[in-house]
Amino acid sequence: MSENGPPVVLVVEDEPDVAETYRRWLRSSYDVRVAPDGATAMTELDGDVDVVLLDRMMPEMAGEEVLREIRDREIDCRVAMVSAVDPDFDIVEMGFDAYVTKPPDRDELTGTIERLLDRAELNDDLQEYxxxxxxxxxxxxxxxxxxxxxxxxxxxxxxxxxxxxxxxxxxxxxxxxxxxxxxxxxxxxxxxxxx
Structure with a gap:
């Protein structure tokens, strides 16, 4: 997790206009990184990333695969799945921390990030809960x-x-x-x- 400076938010989004919108909304409060695909996201992920905004539907490496890789690597960050796909019962086994249905507005996105940053301070059992x-x-x-x-x-x-x-x-x-x-x-x- 980032210790100095603003929290780091990694936006993983394959639609450039959407990624740029998120970046503009968030840049005044957060250090924003943008990855256009899952593979790039995995190279951008390091111990400084606090929150990942993860598009669920991406070509080649879907959001679920990125999420699984984040959890397998035990990277200590919170993940919000951001998707135009309405949640179905397949999400039961996904290890995300929040689910945001597209298109979110600015307040919803920043509110989600703030809640996830607050939860990052909790112990593992409470985070899982x-x-x-x-x-x-x-x-x-x-x-x-x-x-x-x-x-x-x-x-x-x-x-x-x-x-x-x-x-x-x-x-x-x-x-x-x-x-x-x-x-x-x-x-x-x-x-x-x-x-």
Whole structure:
């Protein structure tokens, strides 16, 4: 993570106009790097990168592959998947920290980055919990209650969230009685588009 200067945001986007728009929106607050494809993104990723805005649909190396490589390499950064593709149950196994549906506006993009920077300070278990909740929220925003109820993937995700919550409870005390935590979870659900 960057220690001196503004946080570093890596924009991975194959549409030059979109990448330039993001860069212009963010450059006053962040050190912005731009990669036009997955392979370039992997060469740009280093310990200084704090947040990656990752296009899901790119030729040659899709966003999911880049995300998997980031996690396999254990690069310590937060990743927001930015996509025109509405989330489906395949996102349950993706290790992103936020899901933003294109086209985002400036406030949505900067708000997402700020939330991810705040979460970067948390321990690994809490980060995992927030990541799982982000996936749940993305699905809740796109799917009906009936679709969610019929999905084995969604049921497994809900179980994982509960297990992760129990693990964090053991470390931090009972979160269900911690009003700050409950408020934070509600805020995440609202920010991610959940119900």
């Amino acid at each position: 927030y990541s799982l909740v982000a996936r749940q929220s993305a699905l809740q925003a796109e799917k009906t209650e009936a679709e969610l109820a019929e999905s084995d993937e969604y049921a497994a995700l809900v179980d994982r969230i509960e297990r992760e919550r129990e693990r964090v409870d053991e470390e931090l005390g009972d979160m269900s009685t911690d009003t700050e935590f409950v408020g934070a979870v509600r805020e995440i659900m609202d920010d991610e588009g959940g119900e």
